[in-house]
């Protein structure tokens with residue numbers, strides 16, 4: 192593993208809502224097979240970044256290259272077809288559709304969904320398999336998060352974007368979700384993980400970036416970041 | 432009892448026409464959260480187009496079954512194209528504009544179509560030919576049902592069944608429901624939401640065209656501003672059933688048709704419209720989201 196293949200390369204990306212610039216020229220890379228995490232407080236611009244990669248927002252400047260394809264000019268549905276899927280902040284499951292309908296929609300870009308992938312989802316999330324025909328809106332928060340991740344995996348992506356998958360979950364569920372992300376990585380999927388739970392994210396990730404009000408203020412491999420005093424103070428609640 | 436059954440049959444007939452038109456309102460509302468005020472006028476337009484096509488075909492073909500079939504197909508295609516054009520011109524450019532702009536645009540489009548019909552065909556009513564569907568009537572224990580009524584009922588129910596199947600059992604239909612719930616989440620599934628919106632206008636307009644043709648064939652007199660009153664009734668039907676809800680529009684249409692027919696049968700038809708609104712208000716008081724409408728809770 193000496194030569195690392197860059198899968199996603201973001202350069203000098205700027206994104207604005209009207210006159211408010213939420214992302215102010217950030218750059219980062221994700222190598223194939225890695226888990227990369229972007230940490231940052233509320234309002235730092237993490238969600239804006241992921242939404243721009245997925246094509247839901249238009250970049251004001253900069254580039255997003257995925258395997259040498261420029262993504263900034265592509266509509267969202269084509270980006271999914273290229274192999275990047277997202278489990279969005281707040282889960283956004285289709286509440287009045289069943290669990291299984293949600294999962295099958297995840298494979299919308301395929302002619303038909305892959306039965307093996309669907310079985311894998313039910314293996315990964317046994318609680319979903321018990322609730323196949325239940326409406327997604329009636330699931331608990333943790334189950335909805337599992338569904339959102341499972342739905343994103345149904346397109347068999349090469350790269351999975353996760354926006355705060357642990358948000359609002361009980362500690363034991365947070366552990367389940369992070370264990371699952373580890374399994375997803377082991378299956379060969381590259382993961383870009385946005386989190387506020389710095390400790391759990393860094394333990395899992397190969398490398399990390401820290402975003403503050405729209406700018407990257409730190410980057411490094413996970414171990415270095417975990418031990419860095421600034422991170423410990425700002426995100427892990429430890430005093431120097 | 433005979434009056435009741437007779438008016439029930441009549442009511443289901445006109446009710447299924449309302450239901451077809453109501454589906455167009457409710458489906459567009461579902462994906463765009465927009466009341467397409469021009470939908471009623473497309474229905475009126477379809478009656479005029481249908482009449483022209485029918486007259487042209489009558490000169491060339493002798494079988495009235497073939498004439499009717501071709502008239503429906505050609506009219507549905509033309510009105511579907513008109514619906515797609517309407518979305519492109521009047522609604523898509525305003526997709527991210529404030530809600531009120533789209534409403535004004537919808538009202539404007541409605542007036543444009545209505546006046547367009549008047550400019551092309553004139554302000555005086557046009558009359559559908561009487562003999563296009565043979566006037567066969569059956570007397571079943573004192574209750575009359577005509578061949579045309581039977582056609583309206585069978586075709587409407589078949590179309591509604593097909594639509595229900597499409598929306599609930601096919602991949603594209605599921606994508607349509609997903610887009611109605613959360614457009615951005617739908618995009619993240621790889622759904623081309625613009626294409627879904629276009630499909631919605633195609634289906635809604637084509638069903639409206641069937642409604643417009645039935646109105647022409649059943650009532651025979653068509654006039655340039657008829658889209659207003661039929662549209663309003665169908666819109667009320669959609670609200671009664673729960674706007675945005677497809678089975679709701681079907682149920683609302685049938686309910687409104689039967690209600691109107693019973694009022695006309697027992698009181699007089701001039702009461703029908705006024706009491707329609709009483710019905711609407713009563714339903715809104717007890718079920719503000721309509722009979723089958725979703726409770727608003729799970730919106731993000």
Ligand SMILES: Nc1ncnc2c1ncn2[C@@H]1O[C@H](COP(=O)(O)OP(=O)(O)O)[C@@H](O)[C@H]1O
Nearest residue numbers: 208211213231232233234235236237238239240
């Ligand atoms: N739809 C929006 N309109 C205007 N400003 C927004 C919108 N969404 C986010 N913002 C602003 O952009 C900044 C970054 O937000 P976001 O990307 O959601 O941050 P994070 O995900 O890191 O919490 C915040 O200041 C936020 O208020």
Ligand SMILES: [Mg+2]
Nearest residue numbers: 237238239280
């Ligand atoms: Mg966020």
